[in-house]
Amino acid sequence: MKLLSFKGGIHPPHNKELTEHLPVEKAIETKIVYIPLAQHIGAPCSPVVNVGDIVKVGQAIGEPQGFVSSPVHSSVSGKVIAIKPMTTPGGQMTTCIVIENDFNDEIHESIMPYGEVKDLSSEKLLEIVKNAGIVGMGGATFPTHVKLSPPKEKNIDVVILNGAECEPYLTADHRLMLETPEDVVNGLLGIMKILGVEKGYIGIEDNKPDCIASVSKAAQGINSIEVVGLRTKYPQGAEKQLIYACTNREVPSGGLPMDAGVVVNNVATAAQLAKTIRTGMPLIDRICTVTGGAISNPKNILIKIGTLYSEIIDQAGGFKTQPSKVISGGPMMGIAQFTLEVPATKGSSGILCFTYDEAKAKEVQNCMRCAKCVNICPANLQPLFISAYSLKNDYKKAMEFRALDCIECGSCSFVCPSARPLLQSIRVAKREILAQKRKESK
Ligand code: SF4
Numbered sequence: 172m173k174l175l176s177f178k179g180g181i182h183p184p185h186n187k188e189l190t191e192h193l194p195v196e197k198a199i200e201t202k203i204v205y206i207p208l209a210q211h212i213g214a215p216c217s218p219v220v221n222v223g224d225i226v227k228v229g230q231a232i233g234e235p236q237g238f239v240s241s242p243v244h245s246s247v248s249g250k251v252i253a254i255k256p257m258t259t260p261g262g263q264m265t266t267c268i269v270i271e272n273d274f275n276d277e278i279h280e281s282i283m284p285y286g287e288v289k290d291l292s293s294e295k296l297l298e299i300v301k302n303a304g305i306v307g308m309g310g311a312t313f314p315t316h317v318k319l320s321p322p323k324e325k326n327i328d329v330v331i332l333n334g335a336e337c338e339p340y341l342t343a344d345h346r347l348m349l350e351t352p353e354d355v356v357n358g359l360l361g362i363m364k365i366l367g368v369e370k371g372y373i374g375i376e377d378n379k380p381d382c383i384a385s386v387s388k389a390a391q392g393i394n395s396i397e398v399v400g401l402r403t404k405y406p407q408g409a410e411k412q413l414i415y416a417c418t419n420r421e422v423p424s425g426g427l428p429m430d431a432g433v434v435v436n437n438v439a440t441a442a443q444l445a446k447t448i449r450t451g452m453p454l455i456d457r458i459c460t461v462t463g464g465a466i467s468n469p470k471n472i473l474i475k476i477g478t479l480y481s482e483i484i485d486q487a488g489g490f491k492t493q494p495s496k497v498i499s500g501g502p503m504m505g506i507a508q509f510t511l512e513v514p515a516t517k518g519s520s521g522i523l524c525f526t527y528d529e530a531k532a533k534e535v536q537n538c539m540r541c542a543k544c545v546n547i548c549p550a551n552l553q554p555l556f557i558s559a560y561s562l563k564n565d566y567k568k569a570m571e572f573r574a575l576d577c578i579e580c581g582s583c584s585f586v587c588p589s590a591r592p593l594l595q596s597i598r599v600a601k602r603e604i605l606a607q608k609r610k611e612s613k
């Protein structure tokens with residue numbers, strides 16, 4: 172198999188050996204779940220239950236407000252005991268529906284299998300995606316029904332599933348592709364049918380040869396689907412890099428994948444669609460990798476949305492040593508946590524608990540103009556200049572240096588020998604530029 176790749180990128184240590192060979196374990200049910208009404212990019216949901224209501228597994232408890240939004244469902248059966256704001260892994264305060272689990276696991280009457288992809292119309296499939304609250308499960312959490320409704324003038328002819336899982340430590344997608352490859356393939360067929368597309372790729376990094384074999388076997392005899400091996404390199408799973416590797420097409424500066432005729436989804440997102448079609452159950456659980464040197468028994472766990480991180484960590488044996496840093500997501504793009512009393516969301520792909528040695532930060536020095544950040548930037552940017560202008564609050568100049576094309580992969584920060592806060596300062600510049608643009612458009 173020819174291995175495909177992209178320009179730039181880095182090779183951080185994989186650190187996946189702690190969990191890559193461990194089958195997914197079902198989480199032990201917890202007494203209370205806290206289900207956030209905003210687990211996606213876009214408008215938060217409005218609650219459709221009240222304190223005191225009895226709810227069942229799969230029941231809609233939050234209704235989307237607007238097109239770019241996504242419903243949320245109860246992951247347990249039990250009683251709503253509070254509706255209150257809580258901190259979520261993204262750091263924001265979000266209204267959560269607090270449910271006391273009755274451990275009866277009673278399924279809501281609306282949950283019925285839909286049949287098979289081949290028997291469902293594209294309209295029905297899109298409706299299933301929307302009503303099941305499916306969002307990008309690679310961590311982006313963009314509502315999938317929006318991604319699958321491109322403007323009419325965009326000519327989409329390719330769908331790519333991202334099975335790269337290029338972030339170190341994470342193995343949730345690895346286990347998914349190994350244990351339920353049929354769901355990945357069926358989900359892709361469903362997405363292709365929605366978009367009326369006849370070509371689908373599943374891109375998997377070559378450090379997961381077992382996944383390449385299992386997904387290839389599941390896709391055997393389906394001519395419209397091609398499993399492609401990708402060279403192991405970070406950020407191979409970023410949309411623009413994946414599109415270039417699989418199709419040789421470039422997304423124009425400031426553009427979206429649809430401008431190159433492509434829609435990209437994560438393998439877990441596709442597998443969730445297949446699971447929902449098979450069972451009728453909306454998105455109420457997901458695989459989460461709990462790992463890092465501070466964890467007693469690193470694991471891949473099928474967690475219920477709304478379970479507290481502290482309880483998930485307990486299910487992995489708790490801490491064997493006090494962690495110096497806990498990150499939600501991968502070490503490159505994930506978010507450091509200041510409390511473990513946050514509920515798991517649809518984007519909780521991993522909980523990384525690092526020892527002091529794993530997390531230790533270097534002292535920040537002046538830029539030595541070594542150009543390492545320029546050489547590895549997969550978006551062909553000059554991170555040192557964008558960062559320098561951002562730190563001087565000169566966002567106009569940062570924009571001239573194409574700050575908005577930064578995909579926030581963190582590769583520049585990783586390679587910088589002076590430990591410059593490149594990603595953080597570029598993120599600030601992007602935020603300020605976008606805020607200014609919004610102001611001007613008003
Ligand atoms: S500037 Fe942005 S895209 Fe380029 S390496 Fe840094 S974080 Fe990645």
Ligand code: SF4
Nearest residue numbers: 538539541542544587
């Ligand atoms: S890698 Fe760091 S030190 Fe080197 S040019 Fe970029 S910002 Fe400067």
